[in-house]
Amino acid sequence: MNAIKTILRRELLGYFSTPVAWVFLVIFLVLTNAITFVVGNYYERGIADMQPFFVYHPWLYLFLVPAIAMRLWAEERKSGTIEFLLTLPVTASQAVIGKFLAAWLFLGLALALTVPLWITVNVLGDPDNGSIFTAYVGSWLMAGAYLSIGSCLSSLTRNQVVAFILAVVTCLVLLLIGLTPVAGFFRILLPQAFVDGIVSLSMLTHFDAISKGVLDLRDLLYYFLMIGFWLCANLIVVELRKAD
Amino acid sequence: MIEVQALTRRYGFFTAVDHLSFNVTAGEVLGFLGPNGAGKSTSMKMLTGFLAPSSGTAIINGHDIRSERIAVQRLIGYLPEGAPLYGEMTVTQMLKFAGQIRGMNGAECQRAVDQAIERLNLQKVRHQPTDTLSKGFKRRVGLALAILHNPKVLVMDEPTDGLDPNQKHEVRNLIQEMAADRTIIVSTHILEEVEAVCSRAIIIAGGKLVADDTPAGLIRRSRFHNAVSLSVAEDSGLDARQVASILSELPEAANVEVNGVEVTVFPDGDVDLLSAVNNKRDEHHWQVKSMRLEAGRMDEVFRQITLGSGQAAPTGASQQNNNKQEAA
Numbered sequence: 202m203n204a205i206k207t208i209l210r211r212e213l214l215g216y217f218s219t220p221v222a223w224v225f226l227v228i229f230l231v232l233t234n235a236i237t238f239v240v241g242n243y244y245e246r247g248i249a250d251m252q253p254f255f256v257y258h259p260w261l262y263l264f265l266v267p268a269i270a271m272r273l274w275a276e277e278r279k280s281g282t283i284e285f286l287l288t289l290p291v292t293a294s295q296a297v298i299g300k301f302l303a304a305w306l307f308l309g310l311a312l313a314l315t316v317p318l319w320i321t322v323n324v325l326g327d328p329d330n331g332s333i334f335t336a337y338v339g340s341w342l343m344a345g346a347y348l349s350i351g352s353c354l355s356s357l358t359r360n361q362v363v364a365f366i367l368a369v370v371t372c373l374v375l376l377l378i379g380l381t382p383v384a385g386f387f388r389i390l391l392p393q394a395f396v397d398g399i400v401s402l403s404m405l406t407h408f409d410a411i412s413k414g415v416l417d418l419r420d421l422l423y424y425f426l427m428i429g430f431w432l433c434a435n436l437i438v439v440e441l442r443k444a445d
Numbered sequence: 446m447i448e449v450q451a452l453t454r455r456y457g458f459f460t461a462v463d464h465l466s467f468n469v470t471a472g473e474v475l476g477f478l479g480p481n482g483a484g485k486s487t488s489m490k491m492l493t494g495f496l497a498p499s500s501g502t503a504i505i506n507g508h509d510i511r512s513e514r515i516a517v518q519r520l521i522g523y524l525p526e527g528a529p530l531y532g533e534m535t536v537t538q539m540l541k542f543a544g545q546i547r548g549m550n551g552a553e554c555q556r557a558v559d560q561a562i563e564r565l566n567l568q569k570v571r572h573q574p575t576d577t578l579s580k581g582f583k584r585r586v587g588l589a590l591a592i593l594h595n596p597k598v599l600v601m602d603e604p605t606d607g608l609d610p611n612q613k614h615e616v617r618n619l620i621q622e623m624a625a626d627r628t629i630i631v632s633t634h635i636l637e638e639v640e641a642v643c644s645r646a647i648i649i650a651g652g653k654l655v656a657d658d659t660p661a662g663l664i665r666r667s668r669f670h671n672a673v674s675l676s677v678a679e680d681s682g683l684d685a686r687q688v689a690s691i692l693s694e695l696p697e698a699a700n701v702e703v704n705g706v707e708v709t710v711f712p713d714g715d716v717d718l719l720s721a722v723n724n725k726r727d728e729h730h731w732q733v734k735s736m737r738l739e740a741g742r743m744d745e746v747f748r749q750i751t752l753g754s755g756q757a758a759p760t761g762a763s764q765q766n767n768n769k770q771e772a773a
Contacts, residue, residue, distance in 0.1 A: 207545040211534070218533045218574070281529030285590070288493045288525065289546045290518040443495065 204291045208299030209306070216307055221272075229265055229311045236261065237318065249326025254318060255336045255412040259376055259405055262347045267368035269308065270351020271361045273300050274439065278359035283443055293443075297436045301352055301428075308344045312337065332414020339411025342424040343404060347372050349431035356438040372404070379403025446470055447492070447598065447628055451501035454487050454652075461487040463652035464501065469645075471597070474624045476643030476660070477632035480751050484652040485632040486526050489602050492630070493523040505598055506628075519547065522596030526603055528587025532576035536567055536586050539575060540593060547594050561589040564619070581612045588616065592623065599629045605638060617642045636743040640664075650751040666749070667741030673722045674709045674737055681732035688731060697721045709739075 216222035233254065237243045241253020277283035286296055322328045351368035358364050377383050378399050387396045400406055407420040447469040454462040462484040469475045479485050490496040492503055494514040502509055508516040530539060540561055544554035562571055565585040570578055575586055584607065591599060604620070605613040620629060620642050633639065639646050640660045648656040648663075656663065664670065677683045689708045693701040698721075699713035712718040719738050726733055 203548060204546055207542065211531070211538075211542050214538065215531065215533050280532065281525065281527055282531055284490070284495055284525040285529050288495050288518055288521075288523045289543060290515045290548075291546060292515065 204295045205299040209303045212303030249322050249328040251333050258340050263372050266347035267351045267365050269304050270348050271355050271364040273352045274356035275361045275364045293439045294436050305345050309341055335414045335416050336412050343408050346424050346427040349428040353431045353435035375404050379405030447505050449503040452498050453500045455499045461652050469628050471628050474629045474643045476639040476646035479649040483649050494518045522591035522599045524587045524591040524601040528584045530575040535574050536571045543590050543593050557593050561593045565589045580607050601631045648750050656750050663746050664741035667746045669739040670741035672709050672711045672739045673718050676707045676734040678732040678734045695721050
């Protein structure tokens, strides 16, 4: 526990002692707000909710989360610090979890900085604050799922650009299979049950309800399983390939 | 105390370390020698728990590196090759991080950090990000990280690589200072370093142990051991070849080599070659610029052992006057 906390703290310190954190936060806030107002017609809809804000998160995270995740392990590999880290009395799983939690908390912070938008909705109208809170939790969970994918793929390479592209492509696939036209196309070729199975693996499908404030246990479970699965894969990759 | 037992590491079909076995006791400084790619770093990575052995194991102060990795890492101090550091962290932050990971509490950690900083003369750069440090300072930060918790076992992969002569001297002093009650392994390919700091040296080549001896013992294996070299004075009109041909007549001489103005006479077995050569010099009134009894040449032994060429002299052939030197 102590080791995880120490690694987590070191990672967060690392974010904020370079411009990376500040650049990311600014870009994140500019993009979320721009999309909400310009693409999402926040004002023109005349509805006091945050749908225009949340509905684009799966697409926004597609690029922003891999940008945070790409350095997690690729940088350790490149600079050789992975050897320093893993010869301290630390298990690989503590390192994987500590790094993941730090990045996840950082994404949580970015998300928390959009709270003025939530306040604005309350000033302008009378929204369902419970469902907005649920949507925030769902969005953060989805960010965690993206992050676990990015973290795992980052441990495969010492090149951050490669890590970024791998993560974007993997996340994109997990998004696209949830789109109705894509699923429709596969329905022609594959058995119904199989396609349903694939569709249920999509980030999009599981974010839909949560972003509207509906908390389904299955969706929660999906995100936790996703994070668990990718972090386990992350751990295996680190253990097997740490010296390459 | 380190007991390495048939330690082996394979990468696919390539065997980087092949059934390596040796022991190191407390108080010993073991030099780990070998050409690049011989498996030095791989062995050290296994000893420090970074890499799992393919087979075999090592017991470090009673803990098996396979089954008690964390316990081993707790007591070991390790300087990885190239001393990798987190570039964005300052020296103090880096040291504190290592201290906290090792479970030190606030005051204890602060004390250890201050001590390590003092020991390696890092006061001036303690608040600088490690990215901005020179190579020498980076290496010293790496060493500070390795000795932070006052480890009983210290493993250093090329600690003086890339340092200037003064820094090398400092690091060697540090190693000797620490040696008293600790078990230390130092890998290097700088041979003078072995003679300077190590009480024992092992040489590996192709992943296999090829020599295990004291530095003096290794030097004795040199064909130059107990040979006599003399330089004739150039302005005396004396021809080195002529000197060589006269010296080759000596019953004590096995062979004579000429290299410019330097003549080297190799002994034929355990004989007092120096006196014999000296007598000849007096007899012919040679003007000699310098004359010395060779202790042996480490680089030559190293080449001979690692390339497997030539025949090494038997280890036990101890000679009594290997340090005797004479200048004329």
